[in-house]
Amino acid sequence: MNFVLSSEQKMLRDLAHDFAENEIKPVAEHYDQTHEYPWPVIKKALENGLLSVNVPEQYGGPGMGVLEECILNEELAWGCSGIQTALMLNSLAVLPIKIAGSEAQKQKYLTQIAAGRMAAYCVTEPGAGSDVAGLATYAERKGDTYLLNGVKTWITNGPVADLFVVFAKTDRQERYRGISAFIVEREWGVKTGQPLPKMGQHASWTCEVFFENVEVPAENRLGPEGTGFLTAMKVFDGSRPPVAAAAVGVARRAFEEATTYARTRTAYGQPIIALQGVSFMLADMAMNIEAGRLLARQSAWLLDNGYDNTMPAAYAKAFCADMVMKATTDAVQVFGGYGYSREYPVEKLMRDAKIYQIYEGTSQVMRHIIARELAR
Structure with missing residues (x-):
């Protein structure tokens, strides 16, 4: 048993701390007070390999493991957890694609996220937070597409996201077995609300996300129907x-x-x-x-x-x-x-x-x- 970080992990920790010290901490108060989105920090993080960190190397990402993400997140949150949350949300949206995505989906979307395209993870709804199986958003199959309808809320990075990983009912008679996941592009008709006012983490924007007859290709479903939960x-x-x-x-x-x-x-x-x-x-x-x-x-x-x-x-x-x-x-x-x-x-x-x-x-x-x- 060894609790000592490897030389690579120490380098990551030091890089992350330097970034937090020099790029995040000095502007943390500004973003907390103005509620602006920290685009300049996001761009610098991308340049330094600190965005979408869990995208595997074969898709253009740094390929960090979960332990490396822990090392990184501790240092970035030390600087400002609001900015850190904005930076790390892409990694959350990457996870379901890594877990359930096909090779074609990974090639198409993980490469885009690694290149800096912003993504959001859509589970929470006005009437379904902790009870994931209680979500009401639904996707109805129509030939080679699904019609997606519903509302998500408290979706971090929603106002700035180009891609949304959305969990919806494909069988509204079922709970756990009725949920499926989809990769949805904003340009298909996704609408987002204004950033919601919050107690803290002001640099991290959250909003409501609206789906009204959004047509999603069946090929964008992650895994078989009913495996979303x-x-x-x-x-x-x-x-x-x-x-x-x-x-x-x-x-x-x-x-x-x-x-x-x-x-x-x-x-x-x-x-x-x-x-x-x-x-x-x-x-x-x-x-x-x-x-x-x-x-x-x-x-x-x-x-x-x-x-x-x-x-x-x-x-x-x-x-x-x-x-x-x-x-x-x-x-x-x-x-x-x-x-x-x-x-x-x-x-x-x-x-x-x-x-x-x-x-x-x-x-x-x-x-x-x-x-x-x-x-x-």
């Missing part, structure tokens, strides 16, 4: 470890900001880091960040090496989501009144952290998965 579950196994790692990055940034402040802020004639009430909060942050990183990387390593990681990925996602919320809240507490001010970064970090307990499976759903596996 299984594909979505496999996607979660690959997406949850990097999301957990991103939460670690946000927590680490909060910890570093709080520690630096505690060393310089004085009270009662001494730096507040000398006070047990403060130093114990920092000690808890340090412990939990390390534990979260290990959980995320273990769940990633298992999947990369062919092992089932559903339960370890749920461990990582639940732990890291709750951990980052507590770490950022405690960081605000260390700063006191200044922590509540937008003049200091921990206020933004706390707002950005909350979403980790919600997207890619809520903390409650993660516990449901763990409990279900324990009962088998």
Whole structure:
């Protein structure tokens, strides 16, 4: 057993950290306040091989494994998790194509995504979030095409995406077995709403996506009819470890900001880091960040090496989501009144952290998965 990163992984970590330090951190406040989409950062990430990172090399991508994605996401989220989410969404949309796509689909679409075409992953609906099988969007077969109808919501990168991986019912009488997945191009009639206002991660745009009799070629269905739910579950196994790692990055940034402040802020004639009430909060942050990183990387390593990681990925996602919320809240507490001010970064970090307990499976759903596996 070896917990040391390889030389290539260390190079990736250093490259990602330098990018976060030089390209993300300096503009994080700007995008948080203006709610603009970070196109300049996206373009620089593409130039540096940090966009669509899980596209295999044979289709023009960097070909990173899930563990490498964890290393990368931790560093980018340390700079700004909103920008990091915008950068990494292509990787989420790539997963179902890698899992269920034909060779022709991979050649056509993965090469486009690797070249910088933006993609979005469409599962969530107004009436179906955690209950994926409850989605109402449907695709009706008409000869060699499907007519796609429905509404998706909270679709990250939806306003800027050219490609959409859409999950829809092809058999509305079934739940799990009635879902299929499709690759849909915007120009076929997909409509998107304005970016939805959010508590945090303002640089990452989400919106509603509308499908009204959108004609999708049957050749753009991913896998056989009725296999979409299984594909979505496999996607979660690959997406949850990097999301957990991103939460670690946000927590680490909060910890570093709080520690630096505690060393310089004085009270009662001494730096507040000398006070047990403060130093114990920092000690808890340090412990939990390390534990979260290990959980995320273990769940990633298992999947990369062919092992089932559903339960370890749920461990990582639940732990890291709750951990980052507590770490950022405690960081605000260390700063006191200044922590509540937008003049200091921990206020933004706390707002950005909350979403980790919600997207890619809520903390409650993660516990449901763990409990279900324990009962088998």
